Amino acid sequence: xxxxxxxxxxxxxxxxxxxxxxxxxxxxxxxAKVAAEIGGxxxxxxxxLSGKRGKAGGIKxxxxxxxxxxxxxxxxxxxxxxxxxxxxxxxxxxxxxxELYMSITVDGAAKAPVLIASAYGGMDIEEQPEEYxxxxxxxxxLGMQVFYARDIVRRMGFPxxxxxxxxxxxxxxxxxxxxxxxxxxxxEINPLVFSDDxxxxxxxxxxxxxxxxxxxxxxxxxxxxxxTEKAAKDLGLSYVDLDGDIAxxxxxxxxxxxxxxxxxxxxxxxxxxxxxxxxxxxxxTAKALEILFGLNPKVVFVNIFGGITRCDDVAGAVKxxxxxxxxxxxxxxxxxxxxxxxAGRAILKEIGVEAFDFMQxxxxxxxxxxxxxx
Amino acid sequence: MAIIIDExxxxxxxxxxxxxxxxxxxxxxxxxxxxxxxxxxxxxGNVVEGVPVYNSVREACENHRIxxxxxxxxxxxxxxxAFEAIEAGIGVVxxxxxxxxxxxxxxxxxYAKRKGAISLGPNTFGIVSSGKCKMxxxxxxxxxxxNVGVVARSGTLTYEITGNLTxxxxxxxxxxxxxxxxxVGLTFIDVxxxxxxxxxxxxxxxxxxxxGNAEETASEYIKEMTKPVVAFIxxxxxxxxxxxxxxxxxxxxxxxxxxxxxEALTEAGAKVAELPFDVxxxxxxxxxxx
Numbered sequence: 001x002x003x004x005x006x007x008x009x010x011x012x013x014x015x016x017x018x019x020x021x022x023x024x025x026x027x028x029x030x031x032a033k034v035a036a037e038i039g040g041x042x043x044x045x046x047x048x049l050s051g052k053r054g055k056a057g058g059i060k061x062x063x064x065x066x067x068x069x070x071x072x073x074x075x076x077x078x079x080x081x082x083x084x085x086x087x088x089x090x091x092x093x094x095x096x097x098x099e100l101y102m103s104i105t106v107d108g109a110a111k112a113p114v115l116i117a118s119a120y121g122g123m124d125i126e127e128q129p130e131e132y133x134x135x136x137x138x139x140x141x142l143g144m145q146v147f148y149a150r151d152i153v154r155r156m157g158f159p160x161x162x163x164x165x166x167x168x169x170x171x172x173x174x175x176x177x178x179x180x181x182x183x184x185x186x187x188e189i190n191p192l193v194f195s196d197d198x199x200x201x202x203x204x205x206x207x208x209x210x211x212x213x214x215x216x217x218x219x220x221x222x223x224x225x226x227x228t229e230k231a232a233k234d235l236g237l238s239y240v241d242l243d244g245d246i247a248x249x250x251x252x253x254x255x256x257x258x259x260x261x262x263x264x265x266x267x268x269x270x271x272x273x274x275x276x277x278x279x280x281x282x283x284x285t286a287k288a289l290e291i292l293f294g295l296n297p298k299v300v301f302v303n304i305f306g307g308i309t310r311c312d313d314v315a316g317a318v319k320x321x322x323x324x325x326x327x328x329x330x331x332x333x334x335x336x337x338x339x340x341x342x343a344g345r346a347i348l349k350e351i352g353v354e355a356f357d358f359m360q361x362x363x364x365x366x367x368x369x370x371x372x373x374x
Numbered sequence: 375m376a377i378i379i380d381e382x383x384x385x386x387x388x389x390x391x392x393x394x395x396x397x398x399x400x401x402x403x404x405x406x407x408x409x410x411x412x413x414x415x416x417x418x419g420n421v422v423e424g425v426p427v428y429n430s431v432r433e434a435c436e437n438h439r440i441x442x443x444x445x446x447x448x449x450x451x452x453x454x455x456a457f458e459a460i461e462a463g464i465g466v467v468x469x470x471x472x473x474x475x476x477x478x479x480x481x482x483x484x485y486a487k488r489k490g491a492i493s494l495g496p497n498t499f500g501i502v503s504s505g506k507c508k509m510x511x512x513x514x515x516x517x518x519x520x521n522v523g524v525v526a527r528s529g530t531l532t533y534e535i536t537g538n539l540t541x542x543x544x545x546x547x548x549x550x551x552x553x554x555x556x557x558v559g560l561t562f563i564d565v566x567x568x569x570x571x572x573x574x575x576x577x578x579x580x581x582x583x584x585x586g587n588a589e590e591t592a593s594e595y596i597k598e599m600t601k602p603v604v605a606f607i608x609x610x611x612x613x614x615x616x617x618x619x620x621x622x623x624x625x626x627x628x629x630x631x632x633x634x635x636x637e638a639l640t641e642a643g644a645k646v647a648e649l650p651f652d653v654x655x656x657x658x659x660x661x662x663x664x
Binding site for chain 2: 106108109111112113139140141180183185209211212214215238240242250251252253254255256257258260261262263264265270273275277278279305306307308309337338339358359360
């Protein structure tokens, strides 16, 4: 789950990491009020879950409350990369002497957290040459010991005894604490700025591990999925919108990807990615099928190789949907093998549905049907 | 031979009394797995499918020789259960559970490494030494003994490809599921090294997917291998920035792409199959069979 910048900064502040003075608002009048409280030049930042916000014109500056109100009026209602701007963050405009980069994420290959830092942060961090990017893996059994933080500061080229050096050591330690205690997949500050002798987090990007949300109830919930993606998520399934006309359901992320690849290989276009794996029961599978029919595809392709998923559950779901709807609005092609295969096929037979043995045959048939070939 | 587990492996099932635990204990027994004990806190003294249940892993270990443990434990409790098995000195821990928090996965991997245990998963279908021992959830009938080693991130895709191998007369030595999550125990290289040493294995099938750099890293080792490697990479049609189910399966900032992986593998001498069902023909070719 991605958090809005203002939420990330609230989290930073909670842990004692310095952030600019300011608050989130949703109306121009509030923006003026916050600017008056701050009492000086302010920055008004669109809160959207997308990068490149500055380049898209989603950040404005104002010298007084009236200016802040006008800027807020312009920003609210804008869309940035398809996302509407409904929330703004109004903050003091910092005096920026230098911009750094700092983040912690999980490196799957190293099976450890990795800290990434650069003395050259800001908008173009991705274009910085490798030698300006410092990476340090953190032994998960040690955690963020202070020696790690000191060594990062040394490698960034800042004197350890300087006010900036000392503050960066603290920032690194706090950032790691947030990363662990809030089950984050990513905590990023870009830029981390020098403002006179202070070090301040001028931005925040925090992504919380979806799998850990059950124990992170204290965090605000941010919805970033489409309505269909949300409906699937509520069933415990993984779903992604694509733009073709063959609705696809398979059991397992890998085979679902393989199914999409196969459909494309035969010249078809998948409408979605839907993984109904992991022992999804009959009822949830039926609801998932309803989601697929709701996409108004030309054909629905179900590709099941049952392991923990049982063929009789899937076939039962197909039958339930068939009976509830009094038939299928568009053709349904199913490939069904694996655990409880025979029981599953017997159920399908009751409604006159024949299952394919092989994925390529089923995929080919689905593609033909999507092109109007019988 | 086979790798990691074989016909002499004594298996413990943690979470044996749950729905999945009961169902898959039955399936594993039917495959021939030597399940000697189960463990569920508070359910000690019960018997599931003829297998005695204990309250803790330690208690099971006091009563049986245990070589490997397979976990059917809900995600919030998985870390504790995996620690319990590793702490008890069990050498192979297979974590089937999906949805384990990534920081828990990191801790499990680190602890297993420190104690010298092999950990598979989380989010793995398990491991099958075909014809000898199955730990996990794959359907039994597709795993037949032979000389092809299979290593994969993804479950169902592995059944698909293994089923195709079997249908084409190509049995398997061992089929290893590393797990689909971002942080898992074994890596491709770990498993490839074991297959390279295993006398039963004559060729290896590597089933990867987009995202991360595990396949690229594996390519470095494939260059040194004497045994042929055939690969399939899922996610050719996946758009960048969209996470395809597995925590690892996402193309981020142009890294972990299908093209990059295929190039790395091909350059290392592996044959890459376009589609899952093209794998058997490439394996036959690699083994010099018709």
